[in-house]
Amino acid sequence: MFEIGGKTLKSRLFVGTGKLPDYSVIEKMYYEAGVEVFAVAVRRIGPNTKHTKNVLEYIPKDAVIMVNTSGAQDHKEAVKIAMIGRELTNSNWVKVEIEKDTKYLFPDSIETLKACEILVKEGFKVFPYIYPDLNLAKELELIGVEAVMPLGSPIGTNKGIGCEVLLKPIINEIKIPVIIDAGIGRPSHAAKAMEMGADAVLINTAIATSSDPVKMAIAFSKAVEAGRLAFEVGLLKEYEYAQASSPLEDFITG
Amino acid sequence: MIRINDKEMEFCGNVLELLLSLNLNPQVCAVLVNGEIVKKEMWENFLLKDGDYVEIVSFVGGG
Numbered sequence: 211m212f213e214i215g216g217k218t219l220k221s222r223l224f225v226g227t228g229k230l231p232d233y234s235v236i237e238k239m240y241y242e243a244g245v246e247v248f249a250v251a252v253r254r255i256g257p258n259t260k261h262t263k264n265v266l267e268y269i270p271k272d273a274v275i276m277v278n279t280s281g282a283q284d285h286k287e288a289v290k291i292a293m294i295g296r297e298l299t300n301s302n303w304v305k306v307e308i309e310k311d312t313k314y315l316f317p318d319s320i321e322t323l324k325a326c327e328i329l330v331k332e333g334f335k336v337f338p339y340i341y342p343d344l345n346l347a348k349e350l351e352l353i354g355v356e357a358v359m360p361l362g363s364p365i366g367t368n369k370g371i372g373c374e375v376l377l378k379p380i381i382n383e384i385k386i387p388v389i390i391d392a393g394i395g396r397p398s399h400a401a402k403a404m405e406m407g408a409d410a411v412l413i414n415t416a417i418a419t420s421s422d423p424v425k426m427a428i429a430f431s432k433a434v435e436a437g438r439l440a441f442e443v444g445l446l447k448e449y450e451y452a453q454a455s456s457p458l459e460d461f462i463t464g
Numbered sequence: 465m466i467r468i469n470d471k472e473m474e475f476c477g478n479v480l481e482l483l484l485s486l487n488l489n490p491q492v493c494a495v496l497v498n499g500e501i502v503k504k505e506m507w508e509n510f511l512l513k514d515g516d517y518v519e520i521v522s523f524v525g526g527g
Contacts, residue, residue, distance in 0.1 A: 226525075226526060226527025227525035227526060227527075228524075228525040228526045229525065230525050233493075233525065240492060249522050249526055249527055250466065250523045250524070250525065250526050251523065251525065251526020252494075252521050252522070252523060252524075252526075253475050253521060253522065253523075254519060254520060254521055254522075255488065255493060255521060255522035255523045255524075256468065256469050256486060256488065256520050257519055263524075264489070264492040264522045264524075265523045265525050265526075266492055266522075266523045267492065278526050278527065279524075280526055280527070287473045290496075290499075290501075293501060294494045294496070294521055295523075297494050297501060297504075298492070298494050298522075298523065299523075363487045365527065368471055392527075413525070414527035415527070418525075427525075
């Protein structure tokens with residue numbers, strides 16, 4: 211159990227619903243992998259748009275909806291998307307995601323900070339997607355966001371924890387939860403994030419684009435639990451040379 | 465003539481009537497007129513007028 215954004219959750223695995231072959235797997239992830247938080251995006255819908263199905267209709271009612279502001283180019287657009295999200299879901303959880311470039315999808319730190327300042331004042335539970343930047347994370351903590359969501363590596367790349375040396379200081383210095391988001395491609399990457407002391411991870415591509423999203427969600431769920439347990443116990447230090455597991459005396463000489 | 469999601473169309477009526485005429489489920493849509501959110505409880509009273517820019521949004525899978 212852990213507390214985040216005013217809720218008590220069992221699962222530290224948050225899942226993004228983009229790129230899913232079929233929204234019906236969402237309910238299975240909830241029941242079979244124990245996923246409680248699902249991220250969604252806001253887009254135009256209508257006769258001349260690609261999107262015709264509404265993902266909300268597939269999310270179990272006891273699950274937590276995290277509305278992302280992807281597609282926003284600046285803080286004003288992000289605030290507007292957040293408002294629309296709250297209007298439609300009654301969920302005040304918002305993942306602030308502001309990207310100007312589409313090649314790397316790196317978050318725009320300045321616009322993200324501005325959006326978070328406004329959204330915290332508007333009563334949202336704010337979860338900003340950020341670079342692993344300790345100074346920015348501290349600034350966001352000060353203005354009252356619920357958690358920070360630094361990237362492991364660029365979105366959808368499956369490269370894993372590409373910047374451990376930058377993430378570790380955030381985990382060590384920040385008191386609010388740290389959720390590693392983006393780039394985690396394998397359950398072992400997620401386990402590593404949890405071993406490092408992250409409070410949760412958000413996975414989308416690695417689950418959604420796998421051949422069996424529900425099974426992969428279960429795999430991630432177990433990895434997240436394993437990593438977390440290890441972190442709570444405390445990882446052991448590494449040695450240069452062998453440290454015998456069996457006693458090195460009283461050998462049989464025959 | 466109004467503009468919906470960048471497409472022009474002839475329409476006369478309120479916001480709710482517009483959604484129904486487009487076969488959209490009003491329960492899962494949000495509507496912006498000229499960039500401002502029109503709250504659900506206002507839909508029936510909100511008459512669209514010539515030149516209005518309407519955006520209809522909903523939720524899709526996202527990370």
